[in-house]
Amino acid sequence: MTKQAFIKAVERERDGGSVLCALQIAQEAYGYINEFAIQTVADVFSVSQSHVYGVATFYHQFTFAKRGKYNIQVCMGTACYVLGAEEIIRAIEDELGIKAGGKTEDGLFSLEHNTRCVGDCSIAPIVIIGDKWLAKTTIRKTLNEIRKIKRQEEVRLP
Amino acid sequence: MKIKIDGKEYKVKGEKTILEVCADVGINIPNLCYSKNLGLLSSCRVCVVEVEGRWNLVPACGEIVRAGMVINTNSPRVINARKTILELLLSDHELKCISCSRTTDCRLKLASEAAQCDAERFQSNPHRIDGATHGSPPHTAKSADVGRLDKANNYVRRNPNKCILCGRCVKVCAEHQEVGVLAVNGRGFDAHIGVAWGNELGSVPCITCGQCVVNCPTAALEETSAPRELEGQERNTNVEEIKFLREKLGDKGTHVIVATAPSTRVAIGEAFGLPSGTNAEGKMVAVLKRLGFDRVFDLNLAADFTIMEEGTELLKRLHKMTNYDLKTRTFINTQFTSCCPAWINYVQMMHPELLPNVSTTKSPQQIFGALAKTYYAQKMGIDPKNIFVVMLMPCIAKSSEANREGIDHSKEFKDVDMSITVRQLSRMVREAGIDFAKLKNEKYDDPLGLSSGAGLIFGTTGGVSEAALRTISEKMLCKRLNNVNFENIRGEQGIKVAEIDTIQDSHGNPIRVAVVSGIANAERVIKDIKSGRENYHFVEVMACPGGCVNGGGMPVHNDIIQDNFANARRRASTMYNMDQYNNLRRAHDNPVVKQIYKEFLGEPNGEIAYKLLHTTYKPRKKYD
Ligand code: SF4
Ligand code: SF4
Ligand code: SF4
Ligand code: FES
Numbered sequence: 001m002t003k004q005a006f007i008k009a010v011e012r013e014r015d016g017g018s019v020l021c022a023l024q025i026a027q028e029a030y031g032y033i034n035e036f037a038i039q040t041v042a043d044v045f046s047v048s049q050s051h052v053y054g055v056a057t058f059y060h061q062f063t064f065a066k067r068g069k070y071n072i073q074v075c076m077g078t079a080c081y082v083l084g085a086e087e088i089i090r091a092i093e094d095e096l097g098i099k100a101g102g103k104t105e106d107g108l109f110s111l112e113h114n115t116r117c118v119g120d121c122s123i124a125p126i127v128i129i130g131d132k133w134l135a136k137t138t139i140r141k142t143l144n145e146i147r148k149i150k151r152q153e154e155v156r157l158p
Numbered sequence: 159m160k161i162k163i164d165g166k167e168y169k170v171k172g173e174k175t176i177l178e179v180c181a182d183v184g185i186n187i188p189n190l191c192y193s194k195n196l197g198l199l200s201s202c203r204v205c206v207v208e209v210e211g212r213w214n215l216v217p218a219c220g221e222i223v224r225a226g227m228v229i230n231t232n233s234p235r236v237i238n239a240r241k242t243i244l245e246l247l248l249s250d251h252e253l254k255c256i257s258c259s260r261t262t263d264c265r266l267k268l269a270s271e272a273a274q275c276d277a278e279r280f281q282s283n284p285h286r287i288d289g290a291t292h293g294s295p296p297h298t299a300k301s302a303d304v305g306r307l308d309k310a311n312n313y314v315r316r317n318p319n320k321c322i323l324c325g326r327c328v329k330v331c332a333e334h335q336e337v338g339v340l341a342v343n344g345r346g347f348d349a350h351i352g353v354a355w356g357n358e359l360g361s362v363p364c365i366t367c368g369q370c371v372v373n374c375p376t377a378a379l380e381e382t383s384a385p386r387e388l389e390g391q392e393r394n395t396n397v398e399e400i401k402f403l404r405e406k407l408g409d410k411g412t413h414v415i416v417a418t419a420p421s422t423r424v425a426i427g428e429a430f431g432l433p434s435g436t437n438a439e440g441k442m443v444a445v446l447k448r449l450g451f452d453r454v455f456d457l458n459l460a461a462d463f464t465i466m467e468e469g470t471e472l473l474k475r476l477h478k479m480t481n482y483d484l485k486t487r488t489f490i491n492t493q494f495t496s497c498c499p500a501w502i503n504y505v506q507m508m509h510p511e512l513l514p515n516v517s518t519t520k521s522p523q524q525i526f527g528a529l530a531k532t533y534y535a536q537k538m539g540i541d542p543k544n545i546f547v548v549m550l551m552p553c554i555a556k557s558s559e560a561n562r563e564g565i566d567h568s569k570e571f572k573d574v575d576m577s578i579t580v581r582q583l584s585r586m587v588r589e590a591g592i593d594f595a596k597l598k599n600e601k602y603d604d605p606l607g608l609s610s611g612a613g614l615i616f617g618t619t620g621g622v623s624e625a626a627l628r629t630i631s632e633k634m635l636c637k638r639l640n641n642v643n644f645e646n647i648r649g650e651q652g653i654k655v656a657e658i659d660t661i662q663d664s665h666g667n668p669i670r671v672a673v674v675s676g677i678a679n680a681e682r683v684i685k686d687i688k689s690g691r692e693n694y695h696f697v698e699v700m701a702c703p704g705g706c707v708n709g710g711g712m713p714v715h716n717d718i719i720q721d722n723f724a725n726a727r728r729r730a731s732t733m734y735n736m737d738q739y740n741n742l743r744r745a746h747d748n749p750v751v752k753q754i755y756k757e758f759l760g761e762p763n764g765e766i767a768y769k770l771l772h773t774t775y776k777p778r779k780k781y782d
Contacts, residue, residue: 038354047338049354049781050362054341 001029003036010044019045019055023062032063060116068103068110070130070149077117079124084139088127091139095146108153109146159225164232176218176229177205177719185231186718188240188269190247190375191324192219194721195703196333199325203243204269207231215239241273249280252319258377259396259585263714265375266322312360313382313558314371318350321378327351327370334703336678337504339364351378354781361782363507365677367500367701368554368579368710372722381554381711384561385576400586403576406546407450413540416446416548417457417526417606421617421706422580424729424736425552429584429713430594435728437736440599445587446550447600456602457549458609460526461616461625462745464497466755467519467771468622469629469745470762472696476663492687493696495622497521499559500701500710502775504677509684510777518772522616523549523556524565526606527573528770533758534606542571549577552617552709555701567770579711605750611737612745618730619675619705620647620654623698627671629746631660642743647671648734650704650727652679655694669695676703704730 001009006029013022019041026037033056042049056062074080074089089100092111096104101113118126123135127142129149134142159170163180170179180187189205192198198220206215210228215236223229230236248270255261270277323342328351332338339362343352353362371379383399407414427438446454475491496502496517505512520528526549531542549556559565560574567573587594601607612628615621624644631639639660646656654673661669672694674680680699686692702708708726715725742748759767 035355048332048341050339050341050352051332053354054343054352057343058345 006037007040007044010040014044019047019052020059023052023056023059027062030066032066065103066107069108069153071110071112071128072146073112073115073118073128075115075118075124075126075128077119077121077124079121080117080126083125085125088125088137088139088142091143092146095143108150159223161223161225161227161229163229170223173222176207176209176216176221176223176227179223180207180218180229180231181718187218187231188265188272189219189718190265190269190322191326192720193326193373194719195723196326196329196373199329201324202247202322204240204247206236206239206243208233208236237273241275244270244273244275245277245279247322248275248277250282250319251277251322252317253277253281257397258320259380259581260377260714262588263716264377265716267376268716312358312364313366313384313554314359314364314368315380315382316351316359317378317380318352319378320376321351322376323349323351324375326373326375327379330369330373334676334678335365335367335369335701336681337363337365337367340370357782363504363780365500365503365507365701366555366558366710367677369702371554371710372708372712372714381557381579381582383557383576383578383582386561386572396582396585399576399578400582400589403548403578404586411544412546413452413538413544414450414546414548415453415455415530415534416451416550417455417460417523417530418442418446418550419457419523419552419556419617419706420461420614420621420733421552421709421712421729422550424617424707424732425712425725426580426584427594428715428725429580430587432595433728434715434725435732437732438594439736440601441594441597442550443602444597444600445583445592445594448592448597449586449590451548453603453606454600455526455606456609456613457522457526458613458616459606459748459750460522460529461497461613462610462748462751463525463529463754463771464519464522464616465612465622465625465629465745466751466762467525467767468493468495468517469626469633471517471519472626473630473633474763476661476669476695491515492694493517495696495698497616497622498555498700498702498706499553499562500555501677501680501699502562503555503558503778504680504701506775506778507780512684513775513777516775518774520565520771520773521556521559522613523551523559523574523577524773525771527560528567529606529754531571531573532567532770533754537605542568546575547573549574550580550583551577552580552706552712553577553702554579554710556711563776565773580713581711584713608748608750609742610745610748611740611743613748614740615733615737617706618726618733619650619700620644620673620698621705621733622700623647623671623673623696625745626696627658627661628744631658632744632746634661643738647673650675650723650730652676652703653683655692663695671695672697674698675700675705677701707733 009025010022022041026033038049038052042052074085076085093099096109098104100111103110125137127134127137129145161168161170168183177187187205190202200217200220205218207218208230209216255267328340331340339353340351342349371381388402406412423439423442424435424437426442427436428434443454472493475493492515494516496519527547530547535542535545556577560577612625624647627644628642647654652675656671657668658671659668663669672683674683704726707729708722
């Protein structure tokens with residue numbers, strides 16, 4: 001999205017929308033909340049940058065650094081936790097060589113730090129990779145999925 | 159209507175909260191977040207009481223009493239809940255009460271003591287230090303900054319580990335000041351008061367008014383004086399700074415002088431238990447002498463100079479009011495006052511287009527500094543480098559002014575070396591073990607000790623204008639006024655407007671004056687002028703609501719219902735009384751002022767006066 005288009009979109013939000021909706025546009029457009037987004041939203045809504053930043057840090061849907069192409073969320077809700085979510089996270093960390101909250105060097109994967117209950121406890125434990133949900137998953141199933149993506153992406157490279 | 163509190167019946171009139179009704183009948187319900195000046199926050203929950211018929215406890219600060227209400231304020235359930243709530247607030251609190259700058263007036267400490275809390279019952283680490291240990295928001299730009307202490311030279315320092323997240327600071331900054339640089343960042347256990355991008359207050363448009371500090375119930379926000387010698391040091395602000403000043407006082411080779419701002423004399427007594435608004439001028443002078451200041455002077459004298467210079471400046475603008483546009487009715491020549499440094503900070507960052515309309519006259523503090531290091535130094539035969547000039551101020555922004563770029567008249571030394579708040583002085587007094595109330599009155603020293611009532615009322619909103627109008631009116635009319643009270647610009651309203659018949663512009667119109675306090679109100683007036691709805695010749699702005707009597711450096715009260723405005727009102731009315739009974743009520747009558755102009759400065763707005771008593775302003779970036 002060009003800067004102009006983004007400003008236009010935020011201006012549309014001002015009339016009837018909210019700072020929250022404007023931030024969602026930014027997250028969608030840039031993959032994270034950058035300084036330009038905060039500045040623009042603050043200017044358009046005539047509020048301070050601190051206020052917009054405060055709103056953005058309250059919601060887990062916003063991130064402040066670019067996520068990987070595939071963002072991995074391991075649900076840490078009670079049901080998933082009891083069924084081994086913690087071990088799954090550690091296994092993913094070892095597989096990718098990153099810590100929760102980080103991103104792989106090639107920018108392919110990012111691992112979210114603390115995913116709250118995603119609301120589907122009957123199929124716990126749940127891991128979400130990109131937009132794919134792994135239900136009743138295990139360490140093996142999860143790592144296989146990650147390796148599959150790695151292979152696909154390697155093929156795609158010229 | 160009739161209600162019952164703790165088994166006793168009371169008659170109540172009007173719409174009042176449980177907290178207010180109880181306070182009226184002598185039941186002090188502890189509360190941390192409620193302030194009469196800020197509207198309801200209901201965030202701390204310390205004020206909970208039992209209301210019969212309600213299954214849960216209700217916060218007394220937000221609940222309006224209704225006929226027949228039966229309230230229990232000290233049942234076991236209430237007392238236990240209150241105690242637990244306080245203990246939870248203490249659980250992640252940096253418990254360093256002994257070395258804390260707010261140890262005598264921290265609302266959290268006082269309430270916890272009264273509730274006989276076990277401060278360590280739930281004690282965990284003050285986790286907001288050095289980043290979140292409980293999982294910061296993912297990919298946060300600077301998650302390690304969560305809870306970082308603001309470094310020096312920001313004048314306002316945050317310590318999130320002493321914060322109870324009441325939200326008062328956020329509210330006062332956003333609503334009274336419309337600056338809005340503080341916000342709650344993060345959520346849950348990671349929530350903390352911060353600024354955009356986890357930065358420090360120094361890199362966002364904080365105007366250092368200190369209103370957040372006087373409204374903070376704990377020491378989570380503090381002033382720093384930031385004298386040049388301590389620049390860039392990480393330090394325990396108040397303790398280190400006071401130590402630094404004490405060493406200066408003890409140094410035989412340094413001539414340390416102090417000047418006391420107009421509003422300090424009517425407030426300092428409060429820090430030692432005297433009723434608010436007590437005139438403690440004599441005791442204040444005495445205590446400064448006991449602390450070892452070589453000379454104690456009155457800043458009101460410098461305020462008299464400000465009036466002479468600013469008034470002359472205004473007269474010039476009135477004469478050449480050629481930019482008055484009848485069609486759009488805008489005064490391109492409107493003159494804004496310059497004595498409030500927080501206001502100057504605001505204009506420099508938010509309204510650089512107004513800078514040409516701000517009076518170039520320095521504030522009393524800087525005029526005093528410049529005179530101290532020139533006129534006074536010469537007169538005493540002391541090298542100005544060996545004079546250390548201290549200001550006693552109701553204000554935090556004054557420290558930022560002392561360090562403002564281009565403010566000093568010479569490159570070799572600062573005009574004002576250190577500006578301390580009334581609170582900082584009261585800490586020094588306590589440290590020295592002086593019983594303030596027992597002191598005998600003493601008088602200011604010569605030659606900078608005589609001042610007019612006009613200089614005195616500078617400390618309250620409307621005072622600067624009134625002082626200037628006294629001088630300008632008599633200059634224009636070429637005669638003495640019988641009555642020099644300008645009642646229509648007195649009072650605590652945020653915006654006061656008056657037409658002054660005794661002074662006309664070059665079109666023969668009476669001049670229009672606006673008196674403004676609180677930056678939110680200033681913003682309104684600026685909008686009015688720009689849109690052509692209003693026009694003024696002279697606009698006085700003070701950043702703190704009510705003026706310096708409600709300054710960011712004033713003593714903090716722990717009245718059961720916090721009401722800073724009421725204290726400010728009492729301080730202001732004492733000042734007007736002192737002015738009324740002063741024989742000297744006009745700046746231009748002050749013999750010391752006349753003498754210094756004759757001996758040293760020449761004419762108001764003359765060459766030397768211009769060099770020493772005036773300054774220029776540069777725009778500043780909002781964000782670094
Ligand atoms: S000092 Fe004034 S401008 Fe700065 S954060 Fe506090 S209230 Fe806001
Ligand atoms: S810094 Fe002070 S005023 Fe602000 S939320 Fe924390 S305790 Fe309240
Ligand atoms: S109104 Fe007075 S106390 Fe407040 S910032 Fe301005 S000069 Fe300082
Ligand atoms: S909730 Fe009532 S005073 Fe804080």
